[in-house]
Amino acid sequence: MRPHLFLTILLPSLRVLAADPVPVIIAIQPLDTVRADRVEVMRKGMADAFGLKVEVLATRPLPKAAWYAPRGRYRAEKLLDDLAANTAAKYQLVVGITARDISTTKGEHEDWGIFGLGEVSGRVCVLSTFRLGARGADETRLRERLRKVAVHEAGHVMGLDHCPHHGCVMQDAESSIATVDAETGTFCPTCKTTMESWVKPPGNKPPRPATFPDPAG
Ligand SMILES: [Zn+2]
Numbered sequence: 112m113r114p115h116l117f118l119t120i121l122l123p124s125l126r127v128l129a130a131d132p133v134p135v136i137i138a139i140q141p142l143d144t145v146r147a148d149r150v151e152v153m154r155k156g157m158a159d160a161f162g163l164k165v166e167v168l169a170t171r172p173l174p175k176a177a178w179y180a181p182r183g184r185y186r187a188e189k190l191l192d193d194l195a196a197n198t199a200a201k202y203q204l205v206v207g208i209t210a211r212d213i214s215t216t217k218g219e220h221e222d223w224g225i226f227g228l229g230e231v232s233g234r235v236c237v238l239s240t241f242r243l244g245a246r247g248a249d250e251t252r253l254r255e256r257l258r259k260v261a262v263h264e265a266g267h268v269m270g271l272d273h274c275p276h277h278g279c280v281m282q283d284a285e286s287s288i289a290t291v292d293a294e295t296g297t298f299c300p301t302c303k304t305t306m307e308s309w310v311k312p313p314g315n316k317p318p319r320p321a322t323f324p325d326p327a328g
């Protein structure tokens with residue numbers, strides 16, 4: 112019965128060959144209704160910036176625990192708690208996205224509307240498209256802002272704090288959409304080093320993204 116034995120041995124080998132050599136460690140979690148074309152802009156923007164595959168998870172509702180009735184919006188830090196608790200552990204970076212307004216406490220402001228919030232060196236971040244159409248932005252401008260805010264918040268999760276280098280995507284927007292518009296959308300050399308050390312742990316080395324020229328070249 113040698114043919115039978117051969118098949119038994121071969122099939123598990125084929126399964127190994129078909130497996131993706133680079134695990135997907137970044138996920139986007141759409142919360143409530145978010146336009147699929149905008150989620151795709153985020154996915155591609157992050158995949159290009161980090162040189163990693165980014166998976167889009169099935170949409171789920173916004174958690175009731177995050178609703179802030181006095182202002183009719185959702186508390187971002189509670190959305191982070193929800194994302195951390197309810198996303199599969201295999202994802203090392205989870206980006207929540209919602210079209211609803213989100214807020215957090217900022218200085219003396221108990222409830223301040225924001226573009227996004229990310230845990231520095233944590234696992235989760237969240238952003239909202241609600242404020243990205245400010246100043247009469249068309250869809251092209253809104254998408255550019257969405258891509259920048261997504262890369263910025265994911266950068267926080269990768270261990271990056273705000274950066275003083277003008278044009279760096281990690282600059283503090285200070286709640287101004289004009290600052291977001293002025294950013295280049297890419298990392299300065301210092302931030303890039305930290306980002307790359309996050310995305311390229313030993314044994315997980317995806318191709319270098321073409322948008323980042325080699326500093327030695
Ligand atoms: Zn920030």
Ligand SMILES: [Zn+2]
Pocket residue numbers: 274275276279280281282298299300301302303
């Ligand atoms: Zn920087």
